[in-house]
Amino acid sequence: MAVTEDVAKEGIEQETVDAVKTVGEKYKYGFETDIEMEYAPKGLNEDIVRLISEKNNEPEWLLEWRLAAYRRWVQLEEPDWAMVDYPEIDFQDQYYYARPKSMMEKPKSLDEVDPKLLETYQKLGIPLREQMILAGVEGAEDIPAEGRKVAVDAVFDSVSVGTTFKEELAKAGVIFMSISEAVQEYPDLVRKYLGSVVPVSDNYYATLNSAVFSDGSFVYIPEGVKCPMELSTYFRINAENTGQFERTLIVADKGSQVSYLEGCTAPKRDIAQLHAAVVEIVIMEDADVKYSTVQNWYPGDEEGKGGIYNFVTKRADCRGDRAKVMWTQVETGSAVTWKYPSCILRGDDSQGEFYSIAITNNYQQADTGTKMIHLGKNTKSRIVSKGISAGRAQNTYRGLVTMHPKAKNSRNFTQCDSLLIGDKCGAHTVPYIEVKNNSSRVEHEATTSKVDDEQMFYCLQRGMDEEEAVALIVNGFAKEVLQALPMEFAMEAQKLVAISLEGSVG
Amino acid sequence: MFEIKNLKASLADEDKQILKGMDLTIGDGEVHAIMGPNGSGKSTMSYVASGKPGYVVDEGEVLLDGVNLLELDPAERAAAGLFLAFQYPVEIPGVGNMTFLRTAVNAQRKARGEEELNAAEFLKLVREKAKSLKIDADMLKRPVNVGFSGGEKKRNEILQMAMLEPKMCILDETDSGLDVDAMKLVSEGVNALRDGKRSFLVITHYQRLLDHIKPDVVHIMADGRIIKTGGPELALEVEHNGYADLLNEVA
Ligand SMILES: Nc1ncnc2c1ncn2[C@@H]1O[C@H](COP(=O)(O)OP(=O)(O)OP(=O)(O)O)[C@@H](O)[C@H]1O
Ligand SMILES: [Mg+2]
Numbered sequence: 001m002a003v004t005e006d007v008a009k010e011g012i013e014q015e016t017v018d019a020v021k022t023v024g025e026k027y028k029y030g031f032e033t034d035i036e037m038e039y040a041p042k043g044l045n046e047d048i049v050r051l052i053s054e055k056n057n058e059p060e061w062l063l064e065w066r067l068a069a070y071r072r073w074v075q076l077e078e079p080d081w082a083m084v085d086y087p088e089i090d091f092q093d094q095y096y097y098a099r100p101k102s103m104m105e106k107p108k109s110l111d112e113v114d115p116k117l118l119e120t121y122q123k124l125g126i127p128l129r130e131q132m133i134l135a136g137v138e139g140a141e142d143i144p145a146e147g148r149k150v151a152v153d154a155v156f157d158s159v160s161v162g163t164t165f166k167e168e169l170a171k172a173g174v175i176f177m178s179i180s181e182a183v184q185e186y187p188d189l190v191r192k193y194l195g196s197v198v199p200v201s202d203n204y205y206a207t208l209n210s211a212v213f214s215d216g217s218f219v220y221i222p223e224g225v226k227c228p229m230e231l232s233t234y235f236r237i238n239a240e241n242t243g244q245f246e247r248t249l250i251v252a253d254k255g256s257q258v259s260y261l262e263g264c265t266a267p268k269r270d271i272a273q274l275h276a277a278v279v280e281i282v283i284m285e286d287a288d289v290k291y292s293t294v295q296n297w298y299p300g301d302e303e304g305k306g307g308i309y310n311f312v313t314k315r316a317d318c319r320g321d322r323a324k325v326m327w328t329q330v331e332t333g334s335a336v337t338w339k340y341p342s343c344i345l346r347g348d349d350s351q352g353e354f355y356s357i358a359i360t361n362n363y364q365q366a367d368t369g370t371k372m373i374h375l376g377k378n379t380k381s382r383i384v385s386k387g388i389s390a391g392r393a394q395n396t397y398r399g400l401v402t403m404h405p406k407a408k409n410s411r412n413f414t415q416c417d418s419l420l421i422g423d424k425c426g427a428h429t430v431p432y433i434e435v436k437n438n439s440s441r442v443e444h445e446a447t448t449s450k451v452d453d454e455q456m457f458y459c460l461q462r463g464m465d466e467e468e469a470v471a472l473i474v475n476g477f478a479k480e481v482l483q484a485l486p487m488e489f490a491m492e493a494q495k496l497v498a499i500s501l502e503g504s505v506g
Numbered sequence: 507m508f509e510i511k512n513l514k515a516s517l518a519d520e521d522k523q524i525l526k527g528m529d530l531t532i533g534d535g536e537v538h539a540i541m542g543p544n545g546s547g548k549s550t551m552s553y554v555a556s557g558k559p560g561y562v563v564d565e566g567e568v569l570l571d572g573v574n575l576l577e578l579d580p581a582e583r584a585a586a587g588l589f590l591a592f593q594y595p596v597e598i599p600g601v602g603n604m605t606f607l608r609t610a611v612n613a614q615r616k617a618r619g620e621e622e623l624n625a626a627e628f629l630k631l632v633r634e635k636a637k638s639l640k641i642d643a644d645m646l647k648r649p650v651n652v653g654f655s656g657g658e659k660k661r662n663e664i665l666q667m668a669m670l671e672p673k674m675c676i677l678d679e680t681d682s683g684l685d686v687d688a689m690k691l692v693s694e695g696v697n698a699l700r701d702g703k704r705s706f707l708v709i710t711h712y713q714r715l716l717d718h719i720k721p722d723v724v725h726i727m728a729d730g731r732i733i734k735t736g737g738p739e740l741a742l743e744v745e746h747n748g749y750a751d752l753l754n755e756v757a
Binding site: 452453454455457458459460461462463464465466468472473475476477478479480 | 609611
């Protein structure tokens with residue numbers, strides 16, 4: 001019954017509209033939690049790197065790995081090729097390690113948990129049971145979960161504060177825990193794959209991350225296992241002047257499958273904050289990984305003050321034949337976004353997909369896109385990018401498609417659409433295409449359009465107000481990407497589209 | 507009651523007056539038709555009444571049940587009960603026809619302080635109305651007007667009208683581009699909405715639509731004003747003789 005399905009979607013889109021109306025505050029995750037924190041001293045040097053390593057009780061090889069990264073980083077220059085413009089970052093004026101004091105010992109019951117921490121989770125919309133588990137309450141795992149299961153790992157400033165559904169996942173053989181725990185429990189696995197997709201030397205921010213990453217998530221799906229639930233990591237920057245450098249490592253062994261979701265928020269602050277994450281995904285033969293992100297870091301205020309500087313390196317390596325990866329991202333937050341989730345299509349017949357919505361409003365700047373590196377035969381990639389600019393924002397799609405000599409009969413299709421709201425914003429498309437064999441084909445389509453006055457009036461004449469109309473038109477423009485998201489995320493994303501465009505018309 | 511009183515309006519970008527003192531009164535439940543040469547200002551009148559940007563009102567009023575619509579924003583005019591079936595309905599890619607309809611219906615209900623329709627109620631209503639206009643499930647699912655044929659777009663306008671249940675309907679050349687059967691469907695759709703209270707203003711170039719939707723009054727518009735008003739016979743006269751004689755009469 002096609003029509004019924006359509007109405008299910010109806011409900012969602014109505015919520016979009018309601019969200020615009022009910023959310024009085026433009027950035028609803030802008031609250032700050034007043035929790036006692038433990039900080040490392042400000043600034044970055046070898047001692048800080050050692051301290052982070054020591055706090056996590058890391059083995060010698062990891063400390064050496066970090067130090068090597070640090071020594072390389074001090075030699076590097078910050079890249080300036082992206083179409084983003086921001087005041088120079090003083091890397092010595094940041095904290096590189098912060099964690100809630102209450103996390104030093106695991107609480108026995110909810111009463112012992114810092115209520116502020118619980119409050120934060122509640123405001124973020126995380127259900128109570130999950131709140132308890134994330135707060136580390138003993139026995140919370142035994143409470144039955146309501147509704148559909150999603151395992152959550154929460155990273156609060158520098159540390160992972162808890163992971164849910166660990167036992168149930170363990171039964172299926174799935175390892176899902178913070179990377180700091182994985183270093184303790186599965187050192188061989190971590191050592192084998194860490195840095196194997198994004199090497200220490202990859203780029204300025206990845207190198208920095210390698211030196212100072214404090215926590216993040218680790219996932220291992222064994223051969224032939226379909227992960228029984230969706231996995232998700234919730235990143236939250238709370239502490240002031242603190243950079244967040246999380247590191248995620250996902251390994252999907254032969255024939256396995258997993259869908260992974262990542263959400264991010266941060267408090268409103270006048271001073272910009274740094275976020276430099278690395279995500280590495282290893283995909284073996286016939287394995288299939290979907291990685292979805294709804295990035296809603298604080299974008300700064302209407303005048304462009306504050307916000308998160310988001311410099312992220314995400315890469316998936318399809319190591320085996322027929323390996324598949326799909327990146328889906330909804331980027332609505334951050335003052336500056338510098339992010340190119342990439343696919344290395346090494347195995348024959350491997351496939352990479354990239355679906356992206358990047359919304360910039362006010363003074364936000366986004367330079368984002370993907371890289372599809374075709375190395376194996378018959379490899380396929382598909383890129384669908386929807387950039388939306390409003391206010392005085394600048395939105396750049398930057399994408400690289402490479403067909404290596406051995407990547408015979410490979411295909412890429414790129415669709416890159418930009419939508420402008422108002423006449424003070426900008427959209428830019430920068431495709432790089434390199435084809436080094438005769439049998440491969442690359443197709444690139446790009447469009448730029450404006451939210452059309454005729455469409456707007458049509459909606460208004462039917463009784464919608466301007467914000468409803470823009471939300472409807474923009475959600476329509478981005479539909480292909482919204483449809484690629486898991487259901488719950490799609491709802492969240494539609495609301496975000498509406499909220500992030502508030503004040504863009506009229 | 508819908509009244510246009512001495513309406514004068516110009517283009518916002520150019521110093522050019524299009525409506526030059528238009529007067530029109532449509533009582534509750536009445537159907538009026540407007541005919542007139544291309545460029546006489548028929549569509550402009552409908553845009554100015556519904557609040558499309560790009561026009562400046564120099565003088566006059568547009569009243570719906572005594573409320574001056576010109577003081578409201580376009581969405582408020584719609585919620586007050588004014589509906590315009592567009593001469594050229596626009597396409598909205600990616601937005602499902604149903605989503606669009608439901609958003610519109612509920613926006614108006616909310617604006618009027620009425621309960622919003624839930625998914626089930628809405629679905630039932632839309633299926634019922636779509637059926638009588640021979641609009642199938644596929645057309646309801648597709649993005650608004652995208653890839654619709656000319657006739658499908660016009661039927662879709664009537665579906666929206668039926669769903670929104672306005673007090674005052676302006677139909678701008680809804681008959682153009684319709685085949686004989688579609689013309690019948692659309693007319694039946696309009697006639698089904700005639701309930702003794704709802705009023706219609708039908709803009710058309712052809713008498714044949716008026717065979718199906720019988721007007722109480724026919725107006726002839728030229729150069730931004732109504733130059734003649736009469737009964738249905740006036741439409742027949744235009745059909746046979748064109749506008750030349752009428753224009754000469756006033757000149
Ligand atoms: N936005 C605009 N810019 C320039 N000229 C305009 C604009 N809108 C209307 N006009 C002019 O105003 C006049 C009236 O146009 P309008 O579309 O109202 O005519 P009409 O009576 O509906 O004609 P038709 O029967 O062809 O639909 C025309 O000369 C048209 O060119
Ligand atoms: Mg016209």
